[in-house]
Amino acid sequence: FATTVPALDPDSNKALVTCKYFTITPGSLLTELQRNMGKNMDQLKTFDKARLPEFFRSNIERLAERDLFLEDARKAKITIPAAELDSTLAKIYQQNGGQEAFAKRISEEGITLDVVRTDVERNMILKAYFDKKNAELKVAEEDLAKAYNEDKTASVRHILLMTQGMDEAKKAETRQKMQGILDRARNGEDFAKLAKEFSEDPGSKDNGGLYNDFGKGQMVKPFEDAAFTVAVGSLSDIVETQYGFHILQVVDRKRETRPLAEVKSELEQNLLRSKRRELQTSLLEKLKAESDFKVTI
Numbered sequence: 001f002a003t004t005v006p007a008l009d010p011d012s013n014k015a016l017v018t019c020k021y022f023t024i025t026p027g028s029l030l031t032e033l034q035r036n037m038g039k040n041m042d043q044l045k046t047f048d049k050a051r052l053p054e055f056f057r058s059n060i061e062r063l064a065e066r067d068l069f070l071e072d073a074r075k076a077k078i079t080i081p082a083a084e085l086d087s088t089l090a091k092i093y094q095q096n097g098g099q100e101a102f103a104k105r106i107s108e109e110g111i112t113l114d115v116v117r118t119d120v121e122r123n124m125i126l127k128a129y130f131d132k133k134n135a136e137l138k139v140a141e142e143d144l145a146k147a148y149n150e151d152k153t154a155s156v157r158h159i160l161l162m163t164q165g166m167d168e169a170k171k172a173e174t175r176q177k178m179q180g181i182l183d184r185a186r187n188g189e190d191f192a193k194l195a196k197e198f199s200e201d202p203g204s205k206d207n208g209g210l211y212n213d214f215g216k217g218q219m220v221k222p223f224e225d226a227a228f229t230v231a232v233g234s235l236s237d238i239v240e241t242q243y244g245f246h247i248l249q250v251v252d253r254k255r256e257t258r259p260l261a262e263v264k265s266e267l268e269q270n271l272l273r274s275k276r277r278e279l280q281t282s283l284l285e286k287l288k289a290e291s292d293f294k295v296t297i
Contacts, residue, residue, distance in 0.1 A: 017064040019291035021071045024064055029056070032063055036119070038110030049149065050165045057297050068287045070122060073129040080124045088120060133279060139271045142143065147267050148260050151253040154227040157191050157209040160201040163244040178238050178245040185235055191249045200244070213254070217273065228253065 008016075008026040017024040034041055047055065051098070067129055093099040103113050161178050163171045170242040185191050192208025199205040216224060226236040226248050256263055 006228070013294070016060050016297045017293070017295050019064075019288075019293040020066070021291055022064075024060060024067075029060055033059065035111070036113045038106070040109065048052045052165075054165045057295070058255070060297055061249060061295060064293070066122070066126070067130060068284065068291065068293065069126055071291075072283075072287055073125050076127055076129065078128050078131070080121055083194065085117070085121055087123065088124065089117060090203065091209075092120070094114070095245075101260070117195065129279070130276070133275050133283065134272075137272060137275045137279065139268050139275070142290040143271055144264060144267055147257055147262075147271055150245075150255070150265070151228055152256045153215050154253045155210070155212045155214075156196055156227050157249045157251060158211065158223075159191075159199040159209055159243045159247050160199070160243060161198070162200045164242075175238065175245055179245065181254055182235065182238060182247050185247065209249075212251075223248070226250075254276040263278070 006014060008030070013025045013027055015023045015025055016029060022077045039070075044052070044055070060216065068266060088101075093102050101112075106112070106116065109277040147174070159178075161174050161181075163174055166174065181194055192210070195209030196205060199209050201209070204211055208258055211219075216228065217225075217226065220243070222239050222241050223246060226239050226246075230236045230248060230250045231266075232253055233252050234250060238249070239246040
């Protein structure tokens with residue numbers, strides 16, 4: 001992989017992530033991927049080479065962020081009793097035809113029971129950690145009332161030009177292309193036809209870029225923000241997400257029609273999910289700042 005992603009050269013073993021608590025090197029990253037993917041690692045050889053840098057970067061960040069949370073959980077003295085871990089593993093084995101059958105199946109994929117045990121324990125620690133963090137979250141009545149009176153769903157047409165794996169020069173070129181498409185849409189060209197011609201989103205391209213009646217929390221945040229704030233019938237500016245550049249035409253938005261009493265529990269759960277996401281994001285930013293966290297790939 002080093003020819004495609006030079007930072008992964010095992011001879012230099014350059015640090016990909018550094019912080020006060022740990023360092024992730026090409027060797028430790030590839031070892032972790034091998035532990036979890038087993039023989040499926042071979043599939044990476046068939047990947048489009050342009051996708052590999054983004055694949056490795058996202059996995060490096062995911063691994064490093066997980067380890068930051070695990071370090072904070074360790075400081076909070078969160079542990080899983082051996083009996084509880086054994087009980088959870090026993091259920092997994094039972095659901096997969098017993099321990100022997102499960103061990104045989106995963107060994108064929110190049111994965112061991114020790115790897116499974118470690119991963120299950122980590123996941124249980126993280127669940128206990130976040131359960132403790134989330135326990136104090138509450139939803140105020142005024143928040144419920146505000147959420148009830150907000151638009152519930154949006155329908156938009158959109159055009160996506162993907163930028164994953166691009167360098168800054170190529171991204172700038174793609175943005176310029178998107179600006180040209182936006183100018184054409186603002187000059188009155190049919191947005192659905194433009195989407196069919198230019199959009200690189202396979203989920204909506206053939207339908208004129210249409211995503212119909214989606215709720216909050218279903219799309220990436222910058223896309224959602226535009227869908228729920230741009231005036232109905234209007235075009236957004238260029239919106240950048242992890243996928244690339246978008247432009248949106250807001251087709252419609254709808255509000256809740258059921259009585260508040262009927263949907264109160266559902267609204268509360270949605271708001272709690274949003275608060276949990278916000279808490280995790282702010283906590284991660286705090287941990288990164290406190291640990292001098294840096295990704296160098």
